[in-house]
Amino acid sequence: MTSSIALEERPFTRRGVLSTVSSFYDPCGFLSPVMLRGKQILQELCRSKLDWDSPMPDNLRPAWKRWLQEVFHLEKLQIARCYKPHDFGQVKAAEIHHFSDALKNGYGQCSDICFVNTEDKAHCCFVLGKS
Structure with a gap:
């Protein structure tokens, strides 16, 4: 099974970051290690007390762009959902x-x-x- 990631282009603002990070549906947390970095960037924006629609500070832009690029590597992720291997025995x-x-x-x-x-x-x- 293959999956594709289609991210809507959003502005580099606190609102845009929140919208992007929140757009992933991951109830079991398989993406947690990757999503954590996006959430940390959002935390930094919240700590800076920027307005929701103010441009992202220049110091955070490279990290955000890098995270957006890394997200597309998730398309290659394959997860076996059977907890017990077929030939495991009793x-x-x-x-x-x-x-x-x-x-x-x-x-x-x-x-x-x-x-x-x-x-x-x-x-x-x-x-x-x-x-």
Whole structure:
């Protein structure tokens, strides 16, 4: 399955950044590592107390343009949605692991499910993430 990303061109303003960052539908958080940088740029714009339609400061433009270019690499992203591999065998144990971390300018959380089969082989798979 292939997907395509079509970003509407928006002005380099606080309103435009918010609109672009908010336009991604990602309920499971697969895109969280990429989206975090877009959200951090929005944070910087909010901290600068710029008006919603004031032009983006020159110091943030390169980072924003770089982020917009990086977003298109997500078209290559492929995600297997089956948590347990087909040939894994019988599961004898399953655990859900949660990880989180926070910094001044962002936080991240992810949940994984880990299976152990009757041969004591383990398989872990991403379930959910947030940033």
